[in-house]
Amino acid sequence: MEETRLMLAAAALNQTPMDWDGNLQHIKDAITEAATNNVQLLLLPELCITGYGCEDMFLSPWLSEVAFEKLLQVKEWCDDITVAVGLPVFLDKKVYNTACVIKNKEIVGFTAKQFLANDGVHYEPRWFTPWPANVVQEFEMMGHTYRIGDIIYNEQGVKYAFEICEDAWRPNRPAERHMPKGVQLILNPSASHFALSKTDVRHRLVVEASKRYQCAYVYANLLGNEAGRMIYDGEVLIAQNGKLIRRNELLCFKDVDLECAEVCFSANPKIEDVIEYLPPIDENKEVVAALSLALYDYMRKSRSRGFVLSLSGGADSSLCAVAVAEMVRRGIESLGTVLFVAKMQMFSMKDVAYFDTLPEERLQKELIGRLLTCAYQGTVNSSDNTYNSARGLAESIGAKFYSWTIDEEVRGYVSKIEDVLERPLTWEQDDLTLQNIQARVRAPGIWMLANINNALLMATSNRSEGSVGYTTMDGDTAGGISPIAGIDKAFIRQLLVWMQVELGYEGLQYVNKLQPSAELRPSDEEQTDEKDLMPYEVLNQIERLAFHDRYAPHEVYNILLEQQVAAPDVLQAWVTKFYTLWSRNQWKRERLAPSFHLDDYNIDSRSWLRFPILSGGFHEELAKIRP
Incomplete structure (x- = not known):
């Protein structure tokens, strides 16, 4: 073939399930921006008309019908440009995940996804049917006939085809068939969820x-917190013949993030001898970026007016507070003051104009003060250290801070039960009861603040606590969003130190000097989390081996014993405690507030890990452990 140059583009879109007006506006904005840049072919993400996270609504025929009606609107915006846009298509009582190609206001065809993601957080076979390779057929919709299937398209003499997200992750991927057919360009519309360091894997996959396949490869991912739990980093990649041509900044706060590049196609392309890989990503930077964007989208899409937080002065609640501060800092940096504030839809235009006049440091603190309300709820068992930690952090970032004690309420509940039982409650006999009532009494007051502010109440449980149920139901689990439930405690502790040193959050200096403690027992007992449980590093190792790597309990024990983690009898006690508490507390994990998927796995039964509420408790399996 003669040399052909095409201006290619891909756009990340921040979509919301079934938000028809919002989703179409972002699609229109992407097409308009592409046209302004003289783009000839634009790729948009997977299922971007409906949103990827519609879940069981995909099984409703009307959803696909509405999506097709919206597609016909999108078609009219594609004047003198080719656009690939994602939507579900309902045929013969089956739903197909498709990419539709529109060229100059005409629908050319639909490519249907061939491999469906069915692991981890994915449940695609519940909704979609895989399309067979090399099959193309016709269907009728709204009075017109269209082609659907494993289609090869043509743009000015350049043959191109699709791999839709999961298609590219399989050994017998569609590209294996495309290359012998002369395909020189592969488009990949995706909804690839965020996980730590996953972008490194994705970059390798594309380049x-x-x-x-000696081709150009264009990749477009969704962006932001789309449906509540999953976060999308909005990655856009354009590569050719082993060389990365264009890559965007991930996890930005935009609605549309478009990248374009002119790509040359010829009969004898130069293939790169050595691929230049990206340097390893800093997972601290990455998780902070994902968490702050997820909070911003969750807040505005749920139409909430900020956040309320029971700030204990400990690591978990401190991270939640700083995450809101980072949301403000990063959001302003990404969008500018006016757009960042206006997108929240909670301030008047007068307020927006006022914020735009403020210098940077004052602006951030004033916004945080309007978006984050914190309260320290002390008891006789609370220490001055945690109070000073909570107050110091709140003041340093500008959050609104209240403080009160709950001893009177605790005494009221304790005396009621003592009267009923006709005996006093003691720490020797009623330890768990006396601990839990303190945690539960903290819930009503903080819920009242959330209701008054029309704000989201942040629960502060982390993944390590969730694994063993080291949390009080209707107490520290109270909340509408549990933002850090997907991160383990060891990671959180080092992350807070990093945020203090690298991001300048000096208010974290107090919590970074403390040992994690629930502070629910009398102070002379010097209660700490790790005394109650085991070292967090060990807990996290057991959890990962058990549920990410899927080893049996005795195998987990043997692996850790070989690593000399602890003496055999100590290690047996820790492994037994972990599995016993895990089995007993599945009902708690079922009731935790929605959380974000941040690591390469999580313990949320609604997304990554399902486990029976009632089980045998691993008794037979644990009996195989012999120190």
Whole structure:
């Protein structure tokens, strides 16, 4: 073929399930921006008309019908440009996940996804049917006939085809069939969820494919917190013949993030000998970026007016507070003051104009003060250290801070039960009861503040606590969102130190000097979390081996014993405690507030890990452990 140059583009979109007006506006904005840049072919993300996270609504025929009506609107915006847009298509009582190609206001065809994601957080086979390879057929919709299937398209003499998200992650991927057919361009519309360091894997997947198949490869991912739990980093990649041509900044606060590049196609392309890989990503930077964007989208899409937090002065609640502060800092940096504030839809235009006049440091603190309300709820068992930690952090970031004690309420409940039982409650006999009532009494007051502010109440449980149920139901689990429930405690502790040193949050200096403690027992007992449980590093190792790597209890024990983690009898006690508490507390994990998927796995039964509420408790399996 003669040399052909095409201006290619891909756009990340921040979509919301079934938000028809919002989703279409972002699609229209992307098309308009592409046209302004003289783009000839634009790729948009997977299922971007409906949103990827519609879940069981995909099974309702009307959803696909509405999506097709919206597609016909999108078609009219595609004047003198080719656009690939994602939507579900309902045929013969089956739903297909498709990418539709529109060229100059005409629908050319639909490519249907061939491999469905069915692991981890994915449940695609519940909704969609895989399309067979090399099959193309016709269907009728709204009086017109269209082609659907494994289609090869043509743009000015350049043959191109699709791999839709999961298609590219399989050994017998569609690209294996495309290359012998002369395909020189592969488009990949995706809804690839965020996980720590996953972008490194994705980058390799795209660039190595472009070298192996001697083609240009264009990739477009969704962006932001789309449906509540999953976060999308909005990655856009354009590569050719083993060389990365264009890559965007991930996890931005925009609605549309478009990248374009002119790509040359010829009969004898130069194939890169060595692929230049990206340097390893800093997971601290990455998780902070994901968490802050997720909070912003969750807040505005749920139409909430900020956040309320029971700030204990400990690590978990401190991270939640700083995450809101980072949301403000990063949001302003990404969008500018006016757009960041206006997108929240909670301030008047007068307020927006006022914020735009403020210098940066004052602006951030004033906004945080309007968005985050904190309260320290002390008891006789609370220490001055945690109070000073909570107050110092809140003041340093500008959050609204209240403080009160709950001893009177605790005494009221304790005396009621003592009267009923006709005996006093003692720490020797009623330890758990006396601890839990303190945690539960903290819930009503903080819920009142959330209701008054029309704000989201943040629960502060982390993944390590969730694994063993080291949390009080209707107490510290109270909340509408549990933002850090997908992160383990060891990671959180080092993250807070990093945020103090690298991001300048000096208010964290107090919590970074403290040992994690629930502070529910009398102070002379010097209660700490790790005394109650085990070292967090060990807990996290057991959890990962058990549920990410899927080893049996005795195998977990043997692996840790080989690593000399602890003496055999101590290690047996820790492994037994973990599995016993895990089994006993599945009902708690079922009731935790929605959380974000941040790591490469989580313990949320609604997304990554399902486990029976009632089980045998691993008794037979634990009996195989012999120190």
